[in-house]
Amino acid sequence: xxxxxxxxxxxxxxxxxxxxxxxxxxxxxxxxxxxxxxxxxxxxxxxxxxxxxxxxxxxxxxxxxxxxxxxxxxxxxxxxxxxxxxxxxxxxxxxxxxxxxxxxxxxxxxxxxxxxxxxxxxxxxxxxxxxxxxxxxxxxxxxxxxxxxxxxxxxxxxxxxxxxxxxxxxxxxxxxxxxxxxxxxxxxxxxxxxxxxxxxxxxxxxxxxxxxxxxxxxxxxxxxxxxxxxxxxxxxxxxxx
Amino acid sequence: xxxxxxxxxxxxxxxxxxxxxxxxxxxxxxxxxxxxxxxxxxxxxxxxxxxxxxxxxxxxxxxxxxxxxxxxxxxxxxxxxxxxxxxxxxxxxxxxxxxxxxxxxxxxxxxxxxxxxxxxxxxxxxxxxxxxxxxxxxxxxxxxxxxxxxxxxxxxxxxxxxxxxxxxxxxxxxxxxxxxxxxxxxxxxxxxxxxxxxxxxxxxxxxxxxxxxxxxxxxxxxx
Numbered sequence: 001x002x003x004x005x006x007x008x009x010x011x012x013x014x015x016x017x018x019x020x021x022x023x024x025x026x027x028x029x030x031x032x033x034x035x036x037x038x039x040x041x042x043x044x045x046x047x048x049x050x051x052x053x054x055x056x057x058x059x060x061x062x063x064x065x066x067x068x069x070x071x072x073x074x075x076x077x078x079x080x081x082x083x084x085x086x087x088x089x090x091x092x093x094x095x096x097x098x099x100x101x102x103x104x105x106x107x108x109x110x111x112x113x114x115x116x117x118x119x120x121x122x123x124x125x126x127x128x129x130x131x132x133x134x135x136x137x138x139x140x141x142x143x144x145x146x147x148x149x150x151x152x153x154x155x156x157x158x159x160x161x162x163x164x165x166x167x168x169x170x171x172x173x174x175x176x177x178x179x180x181x182x183x184x185x186x187x188x189x190x191x192x193x194x195x196x197x198x199x200x201x202x203x204x205x206x207x208x209x210x211x212x213x214x215x216x217x218x219x220x221x222x223x224x225x226x227x228x229x230x231x232x233x234x235x236x237x238x239x240x241x
Numbered sequence: 242x243x244x245x246x247x248x249x250x251x252x253x254x255x256x257x258x259x260x261x262x263x264x265x266x267x268x269x270x271x272x273x274x275x276x277x278x279x280x281x282x283x284x285x286x287x288x289x290x291x292x293x294x295x296x297x298x299x300x301x302x303x304x305x306x307x308x309x310x311x312x313x314x315x316x317x318x319x320x321x322x323x324x325x326x327x328x329x330x331x332x333x334x335x336x337x338x339x340x341x342x343x344x345x346x347x348x349x350x351x352x353x354x355x356x357x358x359x360x361x362x363x364x365x366x367x368x369x370x371x372x373x374x375x376x377x378x379x380x381x382x383x384x385x386x387x388x389x390x391x392x393x394x395x396x397x398x399x400x401x402x403x404x405x406x407x408x409x410x411x412x413x414x415x416x417x418x419x420x421x422x423x424x425x426x427x428x429x430x431x432x433x434x435x436x437x438x439x440x441x442x443x444x445x446x447x448x449x450x451x452x453x454x455x456x457x458x459x460x461x462x463x464x
Contacts, residue, residue, distance in 0.1 A: 116410055119406075120411070122406070123406045126406055127394075132397075139463050140393055143456060146456075147411060147449075150449075151414070154441070155414055161438070161441070162417050
């Protein structure tokens with residue numbers, strides 16, 4: 001885990017260095033283009049990696065043969081870290097969109113899908129916060145994740161049609177690489193790797209916290225039981241006497 | 242399974258017929274929402290008529306939340322859920338029955354709200370069959386997703402606040418499709434735009450009804 005953390009830190013530092021100093025500014029967009037090293041990587045983690053992992057882990061939890069709290073904690077960690085990345089995607093996109101498109105937010109198909117995904121994620125996290133037995137919570141959360149995962153393609157297509165049917169071909173194209181310079185391509189790739197590593201590291205940390213929380217929950221109960229028993233024991237002896 | 246579906250749907254509708262919660266509380270709430278939308282948009286008729294498809298579906302969505310809450314609430318008192326669990330009814334039938342009852346109530350609500358939109362906002366519908374079909378398909382999809390999430394949140398104390406957060410984003414495609422179909426129906430002309438969205442609604446309904454039939458058993462057992 002430490003190895004992942006250190007590699008992630010090194011890769012991130014290298015990406016920052018390449019993105020800010022080595023690569024040239026874009027012909028049309030100037031320094032703004034440097035956001036492209038961050039934004040697609042963050043979006044990849046948030047939209048595909050985190051959500052895919054959460055959906056897969058939830059499915060594995062629901063499958064009776066592979067049912068284990070490991071998958072539940074993994075899904076929870078993936079969603080929580082995914083929300084952070086999702087927000088970063090929207091924020092970095094907004095920062096890029098304001099000077100480029102002139103608006104902070106456009107009702108573009110991708111933006112709208114991402115926002116809906118964020119809300120679905122938030123609902124999942126809200127459900128997890130409801131106090132419950134770990135097994136019951138895991139089951140409920142896995143179902144919600146499954147329902148959300150099924151909804152994602154439908155949302156995607158409906159939003160896509162919503163834009164294209166409504167406004168014709170004015171779909172804003174976020175693909176902003178007119179001529180990609182050699183160093184730019186490498187930086188972009190490294191950005192993907194670095195952000196994936198950061199995600200994996202955060203995932204592991206969050207998973208461990210989740211496991212410790214669960215242990216604390218059961219440990220506290222055992223401790224309370226022991227205390228109650230200790231209180232009860234002398235009285236029993238008195239009665240017997 | 243079908244016998245159980247009819248039994249459960251009949252039970253829920255009988256409760257509604259005697260208590261009149263949907264008719265005397267949810268439907269008036271929908272009308273209130275329509276009036277409030279009108280206040281928000283100003284007194285001119287043009288923006289109201291233009292926005293009426295979306296406003297209609299937003300009102301339907303809000304009413305869905307209330308109808309589903311009610312559908313869950315009738316099972317949460319007097320150990321009704323345990324009774325259902327012990328009754329040996331097929332879980333798939335239970336899901337279809339509860340969904341059918343909610344869908345039936347939603348159709349009535351849609352008629353009320355649709356009349357409200359036409360009368361209050363001056364919406365002119367050129368192709369009525371599109372509106373009717375979208376209303377029916379939308380009601381089925383909303384009822385199916387609502388019943389699923391209702392069952393998931395059944396045992397929770399925070400049910401009232403959690404359900405809308407979980408249900409409304411999932412139902413976003415219904416709102417989009419329904420609104421587009423209404424717009425196509427109001428514009429008249431070729432209904433091809435509308436039929437594409439009808440297909441989306443059919444897919445949505447099929448996916449969630451199928452999912453509900455498969456997974457309602459374990460959800461209901463553990464709730």
